[in-house]
Amino acid sequence: MLKVENLNVHYGNIHALKNISFEVAKGEIVTLIGANGAGKTSTLQAVSGMLKPSGGKITLKEQDISHIEAHKLVPLGMAHVPEGRRVFAQMTVEENLELGAYILNNKKQISEDIEKMYARFPRLKERRKQLAGTMSGGEQQMLAMARALMSRPEIVLMDEPSMGLAPILVQEIFDIIKEINTTGTTVLLVEQNANMALQIAHRAYVLETGEVVLSGVGKELLNNAQVKKAYLGA
Template sequence: MLRVENLNVYYGMIHAIKDISLEVKKGEIVSLVGANGAGKTTTLQAISGMLKPRSGSVQYLEHNLLTTPPHQIVKHGLAHVPEGRRVFAQMTVLENLEMGAYISKDKERDKKNLDRVFAHFPRLEERKKQLSGTLSGGEQQMLAIGRAMMASPDMLLLDEPSMGLSPLLVKEIFKIIQELNQDGMTILLVEQNAKKALSISDRGYVLETGKIVLSGNAAELLENDAVKKAYLGG
């Protein structure tokens, strides 16, 4: 569904992403794990057009994403939940969700999506009139995911959904990711919490200073000694 080949991204002189290739098949959860600064977020940003890679290719379904204007990527069914949530703080919860459906011209589907978001995140419904800047970190994360769901995407790019959340909330968010996947959503998940991410994934890629050093079946990666030592705390 998504195929990234020989991707290279530079920040000025710094070669941040070195020749990365990865693939996500329809219906999968694939995680991209690695330490802080390994290039996980950069990879996602290059896929969704927030950054311009220097070379390589990003193919999503039949679309070449590197030649697609960034604001049109979501129209093809690929939604990105960015790192740090990036909700519109001065807008209400409901307005944020409306922005998620900005590209949609189908009012009825919007309504259905809204119900679906509220079913997954009842807390958002209670607070729909509230400015989203006043939400807690966990609620903002829910809103960021809900906002992406409003575009009826087929695939989600999730960047560090567990960042800064309490263990209980992390559990809740991961449960929702699994539910979304069971409903047919393909997911590329970027996480520092490698153990948690791999435990819900089909496959995984391990990123280290801009390079993919390991990849494979998520269950096998969880058992891999090098991975255990580096990312899973022994």
């Protein structure tokens, strides 16, 4: 579904991503793990059109999207849940969800999809008229995920969904990611919580200073000595 070949990104004179290559097949959860500054967020932002690559190729369903603007990728089936949630703080939960469906014109369909989000995220239903900025971090993360799903994406990019959340909420967020995947949505996940990410991922890529240094099946990397030492505190 998604293929990244020799991706390069520069910030001025800084070479942030160096010939990164990876693939995400339809129906997979693929995770990118690595330390702060490894290039995980830059990779997602380049894939979703928020950063312009300085080299390489990105294809989505065999279409070259390397230089397509971010908003034009949503109708092609891609959604991005950004780091830090980025909900519209001065709008209600329901208004945030409606904005997530901006590419859809069928009001009945949008209403039905909102009800599906409330079934999947019951806490959002309880707070449907509440301003998003007044909710807890975990609730805002659920809203950011639900808002992305409102565009009916085939692939969702998630950037650090567990960041700053209490352990009990972290487990809930990862359970939701698995559930989203079982309903047919492909997931590309960036996570600092390598242990949790590798437990749910079909495959994983390890990034260090802008390069892929290791890849493999998620559960196999959990038992990899190099990964354990660097990312799992072993």
